Amino acid sequence: MHASTTLYHGPIVHSLSLDELEYAVDALVCVSPDGIINWIERNVDTSEIQDRAASHGLILDGTNNAVEIVQLGGHEFLCPGLIDTHTHAPQYPNLGLGQEYQLLDWLSNVTFPREAMFSDSTYATAVYEEVVKRTLAVGVTTASYYASLHESASKILAETTLRAGQRALIGKCNMDRNCPPEYREPSAKDSIEATRALISHVRAICPAGGPTAPLVQPCVTPRFALSCTSELMASLGELVAEDPSLHLQTHLSENTAEIKETLDLFPDCESYTAVYDKYGMLRKGTILAHCVWLSPAEMTVISDRHAGISHCPTSNFNLMSGGARVGAMLDEGIEVGLGSDCGGGFAIGILSQIRDASKLSKMIALNASTSEPSKKRKYSDKPLSIPALFHMATLGGASICNLKDRIGNFEAGKEFDALRVTPGASPGFFLDVGEDTTATSGSKSRQERVEVLKRNFERFLFVSDDRDIADVWVQGRRVAGSRS
Ligand code: GUN
Ligand code: FE
Numbered sequence: 001m002h003a004s005t006t007l008y009h010g011p012i013v014h015s016l017s018l019d020e021l022e023y024a025v026d027a028l029v030c031v032s033p034d035g036i037i038n039w040i041e042r043n044v045d046t047s048e049i050q051d052r053a054a055s056h057g058l059i060l061d062g063t064n065n066a067v068e069i070v071q072l073g074g075h076e077f078l079c080p081g082l083i084d085t086h087t088h089a090p091q092y093p094n095l096g097l098g099q100e101y102q103l104l105d106w107l108s109n110v111t112f113p114r115e116a117m118f119s120d121s122t123y124a125t126a127v128y129e130e131v132v133k134r135t136l137a138v139g140v141t142t143a144s145y146y147a148s149l150h151e152s153a154s155k156i157l158a159e160t161t162l163r164a165g166q167r168a169l170i171g172k173c174n175m176d177r178n179c180p181p182e183y184r185e186p187s188a189k190d191s192i193e194a195t196r197a198l199i200s201h202v203r204a205i206c207p208a209g210g211p212t213a214p215l216v217q218p219c220v221t222p223r224f225a226l227s228c229t230s231e232l233m234a235s236l237g238e239l240v241a242e243d244p245s246l247h248l249q250t251h252l253s254e255n256t257a258e259i260k261e262t263l264d265l266f267p268d269c270e271s272y273t274a275v276y277d278k279y280g281m282l283r284k285g286t287i288l289a290h291c292v293w294l295s296p297a298e299m300t301v302i303s304d305r306h307a308g309i310s311h312c313p314t315s316n317f318n319l320m321s322g323g324a325r326v327g328a329m330l331d332e333g334i335e336v337g338l339g340s341d342c343g344g345g346f347a348i349g350i351l352s353q354i355r356d357a358s359k360l361s362k363m364i365a366l367n368a369s370t371s372e373p374s375k376k377r378k379y380s381d382k383p384l385s386i387p388a389l390f391h392m393a394t395l396g397g398a399s400i401c402n403l404k405d406r407i408g409n410f411e412a413g414k415e416f417d418a419l420r421v422t423p424g425a426s427p428g429f430f431l432d433v434g435e436d437t438t439a440t441s442g443s444k445s446r447q448e449r450v451e452v453l454k455r456n457f458e459r460f461l462f463v464s465d466d467r468d469i470a471d472v473w474v475q476g477r478r479v480a481g482s483r484s
Helices: 046-055 089-094 103-119 121-137 151-164 188-205 230-242 256-265 272-278 296-305 313-318 326-331 351-367 386-393 395-400 446-463
Strands: 005-017 020-031 037-041 067-071 077-080 082-088 140-146 167-171 216-222 247-252 286-290 308-311 336-338 418-421 469-474 477-480
Touching: 005 046, 005 386, 005 395, 005 446, 020 046, 020 386, 020 446, 046 067, 077 446, 082 089, 082 286, 082 308, 082 336, 082 395, 089 103, 089 121, 089 140, 103 121, 103 256, 121 140, 121 151, 121 469, 121 477, 140 151, 140 216, 140 247, 140 469, 151 167, 151 188, 151 216, 167 188, 167 247, 188 216, 188 230, 216 230, 247 272, 256 272, 272 296, 296 326, 308 326, 308 395, 313 351, 326 336, 326 351, 336 351, 336 386, 336 395, 351 386, 351 446, 386 395, 386 446
Parallel strands: 005 067, 005 077, 082 140, 140 167, 167 216, 216 247, 247 286, 286 308, 308 336
Antiparallel strands: 005 020, 020 037, 077 418, 418 469, 469 477
16 A cells, blocks of 8 residues: 555536536645545635645655645646446557457457457466556546456456456356357356356455455446346346346347347337346346437436446447437436447547547537437437536436446545546647636736636547546555656
């Protein structure tokens, strides 16, 4: 663990709700040695740091080596780490490939052959090392990962994230039908045994019980209903029923051909959503990826069960799956996070998902029929606001990963997963002359500096890249960043 308490002084931006961001230019954030945010004070000038710290019992007289002060400079600000609620670690070598396919052909021709290569643990080790390093560099402090179907490689992914200090949910894909023989589990029994072994392993290397959440946690991962026999679905349902704290992730209603095949395989279910509901898989802590073609009735079931949705706009564009109606989900009270989906899209990290989610919401708004009857239309058929987009990238993501008590914004008592953004390093992140957020700049009022911060935050969301992310902290520990 870290030797000292750390005080971060400077501008912060974080999500308070779907509709509200807090912009504070002179915040003082106190992070304990075990990575927990002890307290936050607002409107603290540099000259007041010592007194404010003293009011919390922290003595800063120059002799106290147990307290480190990190002073943000110039245009810098802190924001919470980004949460990728749906990504496939073994698909990274496929990024940019397979542009000509839609979902089912893409799985057969591009994806399954790549994932089959992860039977080789040496290959898995090398790829996963890079995946974790690169996703941390783009500011993803938490990722909900699908590994391949292999137990050994899935354990390697869990060990790699833990070693690198990335918060993660790790799932081994369950798939015992409808996949090529060389990439399919021999039976439901084998699939369940390997799943239980992975859960035990992850919990052993990262036990619960300390002041912070276990950094890496297991996630039950029926790949999608098409790849699981009824027997396997039933056993996985029993597994999660035994343990309400277990996370679960799967794909739902991504592509029209997939939906048709699924309903043919589960003829007693009236919808794709009903298949997962039948096996007890819809509950708090369940992450449903894509959800492009949900009917209003399906959205109501998902909302009633408190399951969450991972919106993957880049992948949904790229595989021509369709445009998910996020506004309607939000109006239904469903928590929504963002997911890169990895191979399905062609971008890593969550900034690109913010950009594509914004573009998609504008297209939906353009195409919306104003005559459509609706009782609740706060978000439906409207462009997603900046607060809503950043909520999905952080607090909403935390919520659907069942980690909202621990991460997602800078509330006292949560863990410090954060980015230091240093605007201006990448070519697109262009600062206007005279835009300075430092308290010492003298001439600007706090309100004027908030306005500059708002502009830089918007630029961060829409034109930055990893060069602008100077530090990445998870649980208070610096794990990546462009600052050398
Ligand atoms: N459905 C089942 N498997 C996958 C996958 O790997 N990616 C996407 N986008 N959809 C899937
Ligand atoms: Fe996916």
